[in-house]
Each structure stands twice: as structure tokens, then as C-alpha cells.
Amino acid sequence: MERPRQKTTRDLKRSNRIRLLHTLYFDGPLTRRDLAPDTGLSTASISNATSELLAEGVLREAGKLESDGGRPQILLEVDPGHAYVVGVDVGETHVRVELLDLKLGEQASAQYALEPGRHDPATVIEHIVSGVRAVLDSSDRTPVLGVGVGMPGIVEYGPDAVVHAKTFGWDEVPLGRMLAERLAPLPVHVDNGAMTMGQAELWFGAGRGADNAVIALVGSGVGSCIVADGRLYRGSASSAGEWGHTTVEVAGRRCRCGCRGCLEAYVGAEGVLERYLAAGGAVELPEADEESALERLLDSDSETARAVVEETVEYLGAGLADLLNLFNPELIVVSGWAGLMLAHRRMDDIVASAGAYSLRQPFQTARIVPGRLGPDAVAKGAATLVIERFLGRADLRPRRGLGQADSRMISSGSKITEAGSSDGSSIRSSSRRTISAAMPSSGCRTVVIVGRLVHDGALSSKPTTATSPGTSRPWSTSAWTAPWAIRSLAAKTASISGWSASRPFMARSPLP
Ligand SMILES: [Zn+2]
Numbered sequence: 126m127e128r129p130r131q132k133t134t135r136d137l138k139r140s141n142r143i144r145l146l147h148t149l150y151f152d153g154p155l156t157r158r159d160l161a162p163d164t165g166l167s168t169a170s171i172s173n174a175t176s177e178l179l180a181e182g183v184l185r186e187a188g189k190l191e192s193d194g195g196r197p198q199i200l201l202e203v204d205p206g207h208a209y210v211v212g213v214d215v216g217e218t219h220v221r222v223e224l225l226d227l228k229l230g231e232q233a234s235a236q237y238a239l240e241p242g243r244h245d246p247a248t249v250i251e252h253i254v255s256g257v258r259a260v261l262d263s264s265d266r267t268p269v270l271g272v273g274v275g276m277p278g279i280v281e282y283g284p285d286a287v288v289h290a291k292t293f294g295w296d297e298v299p300l301g302r303m304l305a306e307r308l309a310p311l312p313v314h315v316d317n318g319a320m321t322m323g324q325a326e327l328w329f330g331a332g333r334g335a336d337n338a339v340i341a342l343v344g345s346g347v348g349s350c351i352v353a354d355g356r357l358y359r360g361s362a363s364s365a366g367e368w369g370h371t372t373v374e375v376a377g378r379r380c381r382c383g384c385r386g387c388l389e390a391y392v393g394a395e396g397v398l399e400r401y402l403a404a405g406g407a408v409e410l411p412e413a414d415e416e417s418a419l420e421r422l423l424d425s426d427s428e429t430a431r432a433v434v435e436e437t438v439e440y441l442g443a444g445l446a447d448l449l450n451l452f453n454p455e456l457i458v459v460s461g462w463a464g465l466m467l468a469h470r471r472m473d474d475i476v477a478s479a480g481a482y483s484l485r486q487p488f489q490t491a492r493i494v495p496g497r498l499g500p501d502a503v504a505k506g507a508a509t510l511v512i513e514r515f516l517g518r519a520d521l522r523p524r525r526g527l528g529q530a531d532s533r534m535i536s537s538g539s540k541i542t543e544a545g546s547s548d549g550s551s552i553r554s555s556s557r558r559t560i561s562a563a564m565p566s567s568g569c570r571t572v573v574i575v576g577r578l579v580h581d582g583a584l585s586s587k588p589t590t591a592t593s594p595g596t597s598r599p600w601s602t603s604a605w606t607a608p609w610a611i612r613s614l615a616a617k618t619a620s621i622s623g624w625s626a627s628r629p630f631m632a633r634s635p636l637p
Contacts, residue, residue: 183474211257217239220237224261250303271314328509330497340352340458360543369388371387445459446479453487456494
């Protein structure tokens with residue numbers, strides 16, 4: 126009877142550790158006092174686990190937080206330099222390899238051009254292996270935990286990571302196994318590039334905190350990453366999210382997948398450039414480099430170029446409208462190098478087109494925004510495949526509470542309720558406690574969200590608030606992710622000079 130008991134204690138210790146690490150990774154820096162409500166652990170467990178993690182160098186101290194009247198509290202965070210990871214973006218035009226710290230800070234990179242028609246597995250694998258060796262040799266950053274790879278096409282989830290990539294001419298290539306043999310002892314994880322980019326935007330970019338979102342990738346090809354109830358939706362055979370191959374025109378342009386009229390043939394960079402040439406566009410575009418060719422086309426004054434760009438904006442909006450109608454996301458992030466080029470020039474028109482082609486309700490309850498992580502988010506996202514294993518759980522995501530600001534309260538009429546108490550004075554307190562426990566039974570009709578702003582990574586001591594519109598029905602937990610909350614807090618933040626990047630934060634479901 127002794128053995129199962131020991132196992133239980135060890136399991137419990139491990140799960141406490143994972144919970145702390147998870148919370149500090151996504152929401153740190155936090156004080157030990159903050160960790161109690163955020164993790165549900167006892168003070169003693171927190172003290173033990175944080176001492177252990179500090180001694181191992183996984184955590185580090187990150188300054189002090191002044192509290193009202195009390196002693197300053199020491200802030201803890203995951204040390205980004207505790208370990209390193211490699212992220213690889215296999216695109217249509219290049220293979221990019223980055224060595225990153227645990228917070229996705231770039232330490233070294235290598236890039237190799239892929240020539241049209243030269244996408245055979247041997248060439249791609251050679252570039253990946255050379256790139257990994259190059260970034261490891263150019264830096265003394267150790268230990269390196271593993272290699273994550275983002276690939277075009279369908280990637281079967283599993284250790285072999287079998288890839289089906291029609292545009293590369295790949296059929297059932299066990300890329301995961303082939304790379305693991307070359308890169309041993311480093312573990313290798315492979316996923317679809319839109320999925321890895323989506324995960325990067327969810328962890329650290331524009332998608333942070335969203336439970337129902339679509340991250341749309343527009344590059345040479347077109348794909349998407351669907352987030353449903355906080356998890357990546359893969360479908361029954363890992364091919365969900367192939368948005369680029371949804372039909373926008375019956376019997377339309379031939380697509381690289383073999384079908385006709387796919388969205389990719391109209392808004393993917395290759396399709397846009399082909400349409401321009403087919404419309405009689407003057408061939409002043411540089412041939413080899415698709416990225417500068419598209420940029421020139423977007424900025425061109427010629428009538429043909431303008432017409433092609435207008436049409437592209439309209440098709441892209443219509444494609445986004447399909448996503449809105451199908452998934453009713455709270456957020457669509459437009460990303461990928463070509464998507465960002467378009468979004469940075471024509472975001473309002475893209476949104477207007479999405480509105481014109483979608484149902485009113487899903488359009489009005491969603492935000493459509495450009496990606497925040499830039500065009501190399503695929504490599505960074507690939508690195509998260511390794512980091513999620515380091516953190517100890519495969520289905521990690523930031524909890525619903527967003528960012529570092531972290532004081533949540535709920536108001537019911539004039540009575541303020543905070544987790545475990547109904548003391549009206551608590552709204553003036555700057556103590557950071559979670560109210561998630563009080564949420565389901567609170568039955569409140571007005572919600573006040575209180576948070577602190579973040580400036581250069583530091584918390585302000587002044588809380589700011591956003592109040593919900595009144596309602597005849599009690600707010601449910603999911604109402605906390607409502608767009609009004611995001612807009613309202615964002616507007617408040619914008620009006621306070623010198624402070625920026627405040628993240629709205631809402632009640633969350635307790636950790637499993
Ligand atoms: Zn297609």
C-alpha cells in the first residue's frame with residue numbers, strides 16, 4: 126500500500142509544479158501571493174515549488190511590486206535564458222531557422238531560398254539540418270530543448286508527422302521521423318505552418334486570450350488555424366483549417382491543389398501576381414522575389430494594378446466572411462507575409478468587404494485585426510511545439526485572463542463581490558485576487574472589470590475599469606470575453622497618456 130501513496134504525492138508535486146510554471150510563463154511576473162488564487166495552491170506548496178524552480182534556474186526574480194502599506198512583494202518570472210529552442214519555417218520560397226529563448230526572443234537565425242520546383246524532401250531536409258547546425262554553431266546558448274517545424278500542407282498529428290503537401294509534390298512523407306534521425310538527440314516536432322503561426326499569435330500576439338478565433342494565414346498559399354473553445358481544432362485527420370481551398374468561384378481559376386475557384390487562387394500572393402499578369406499588367410515586377418513583387422503591385426498607381434488589388438481585397442473579405450459565418454469567432458487575425466502587407470494598407474476595406482459578405486450578427490460580434498508577430502511568426506510558432514512540452518502539458522494555452530494586468534472584480538448593483546468575500550471595500554484594494562470562483566453563482570447584471578495598465582513590462586499601481594452595459598439577464602462567464610469589454614478597456618487605455626498596450630483581462634475558467 127506504500128507505493129501508490131508515494132506515487133500520488135509525487136504526481137501531486139509534479140502537477141503543482143506544472144501549474145505554477147504555466148501560470149508564471151503566461152502571466153508572469155507575479156508575486157508568490159498572486160500565485161495562490163491564480164493556481165489554487167496553498168502557500169506552502171507555492172513556497173516549496175518556487176524554491177525548487179528558482180534553485181534549478183527555471184525561475185528568476187524580476188523586481189519588486191510595491192503594495193499598499195505592506196512590504197514590497199518579490200516578482201517571479203520564468204527565466205527566458207534558462208533554455209533555448211529551435212523554430213523552423215518551411216515556406217514556399219524559403220526555409221527559415223531561428224534559435225530562440227523560452228520567451229521567443231531571437232538569438233540566431235539562418236535562411237535558405239527555395240527555388241520554384243525544388244521542394245523535394247531531400248532538399249528541404251538538407252536546408253533544415255544545415256540551418257539547425259548553423260544556429261547552434263553560431264551561439265553558445267544551451268541547453269537546447271528541441272526543434273519545432275512548421276510545414277505547408279497537411280501534417281498528420283503523431284511522432285512520424287506524415288506530411289501531405291500537394292504544392293510541394295509531397296505525398297505521405299514521414300518528415301518527423303526523417304528529421305529525428307538526422308537531428309538526434311534533439312527531439313523534433315512538426316505541425317502545419319498555419320497551426321504553428323496560430324499558436325504563436327495565441328500565446329504572444331493578437332490572439333492572446335481568445336477562446337474562439339481564427340488565425341488566417343495569407344502568404345504564397347492560404348491557410349488558417351481555427352481555435353474552438355480555447356483549443357486548436359484539427360478535425361478528424363488533421364486537415365481542418367484548409368481555408369485556402371474553399372471555393373469562392375465555381376469553375377473559377379485553376380488552383381495549385383487541382384481544383385477550380387479556390388480562395389488561394391485569388392488572394393494567395395502567387396494567385397494575385399498571376400491575375401495581374403493575366404489582366405495585361407506591365408511586367409515590371411521582379412521575377413524571382415514574390416515578396417517584393419507583391420509589394421510593388423500593392424503600391425503601384427497603374428489602373429490594372431489598382432483593379433487587381435481592389436478585387437483581391439474583395440475576395441479576401443469574402444473569404445473572411447465565410448469564416449465568420451461558419452465559426453462565429455470573437456476574433457480573426459489576418460497574418461502571413463502577404464496578409465500583413467494587405468492588412469497594413471487596406472485593413473478598413475478588408476473589414477468592410479467581410480461585412481458586406483457575412484451575416485450581421487457574427488460580423489458585429491467579431492473583431493478583425495492584423496497579426497502582431499510579423500511575417501516570421503511561423504518559425505516562432507514552431508518553437509512553441511517544443512516549449513509546450515517543456516512546460517509540461519500538450520494542450521497549453523494562456524488562460525482567459527490576459528496579460529499581466531490581473532485584478533478582477535465583479536459588481537452586482539452597488540454590491541461588490543470579490544472571490545470569497547462580499548466586502549464592498551475590495552474594489553479600492555489593489556490586491557490581485559481572482560474572482561473566478563465567485564462567477565457562476567454571482568448572477569450579476571452589471572460587470573466591472575478592473576485592471577492595471579502595463580508600461581514597459583511594469584504594472585502600474587493605478588487600476589482602470591470598464592463597466593458593462595446593464596442587462597436584464599445575469600452575465601454568464603462567457604460574457605466576459607464580449608467585444609464591449611475589449612473595446613471599452615482599449616478606449617480607456619488610449620486616453621491615458623504615456624500608457625499603452627494595456628490588455629483587457631477577464632474572468633477565466635479555473636485551471637483543470
Ligand atoms: Zn485549391
